[in-house]
Amino acid sequence: MDIAEIKRPENIVYRKPALITDNVMHYCPGCSHGTVHKLIAEVIDEMGIQESTIGISPVGCSVFAYNYIDIDWEEAAHGRAPALASATKRLCPDKHVFTYQGDGDLASIGTAEIIHACSRGENIVVIFINNGIYGMTGGQMAPTTLIGMKTSTTPYGRDPRLNGFPMVIADMISHLDGTAYITRQSVHTAAAVRKAKSAIRKAFEYSEKNIGLSFVEIVSTCNSGWKMSPVAANSWMVENMFKKYPIGDIKDVLK
């Protein structure tokens, strides 16, 4: 069969999600942010909640998330997305509210906000992109940076005696009674992308049930911060990041 015969509109099985805008993403080539944006757009589209969804964008590389997904957005001060999301959800309980945060935002300056939002059991979704580095500001050490990992502020590798140990936020908040669903996923292969998508969908469905906060951590790459090619960064993530941040569900109150 000729390629031209296959390329007909009725044969399309995958295309750019309808909610992803035509703006060209400012992310580096191969950045996981684009893939996660796409999954969120697909989930919102499939659930038919475009009109009732409010996203809270963070400070960091994904600050411009509001340019790429065609829903209502608010922009929070650095780390304060869970606080803004709590207020939004309490004022508009019928809306679907989610925050989209990186590890510099959520695990460092915003630690207090995320812990207390989880403790209060706000009915929001938190998407947490964990790539172990501050991407936007030039690859500095983040609280989630692995031991021995080289960054621009730890050029000889992270030393726990000087810099402390990596912070595993998802495991920490699983002990709080206000959380309903906590999972850790990744988006480096097609199978992982499918699993991450069903996790994001589950998180949005749980937020409709008003049973507590849903938290989806995506272990990601920052190939420019890690100084690797996108494909090499994916294999480095599998070899190193997954040891400290294993993939899978951590908590599910409905199971």
Add this chain to the structure above:
Amino acid sequence: MAFKGAIEIDAPHCKGCGVCVANCPTGSIRLSRMVNSKGYNYAEMIGDACIGCSACALVCPDSVITVYRVKI
């Protein structure tokens, strides 16, 4: 049942990251020797082994791949 597929790549918006190439099970994608207006070696389809599995499009961060699939 067998499938035959094809992909269409929005070359001007491709950033040439190569994640699709690493994820293609049939080796049907490569990075072109040509560059787009931003200077990236964009992805392109090669050969006729594509089965339309969508693995490339799922991992594409910039959503530039459209996948077509037919039963044969």
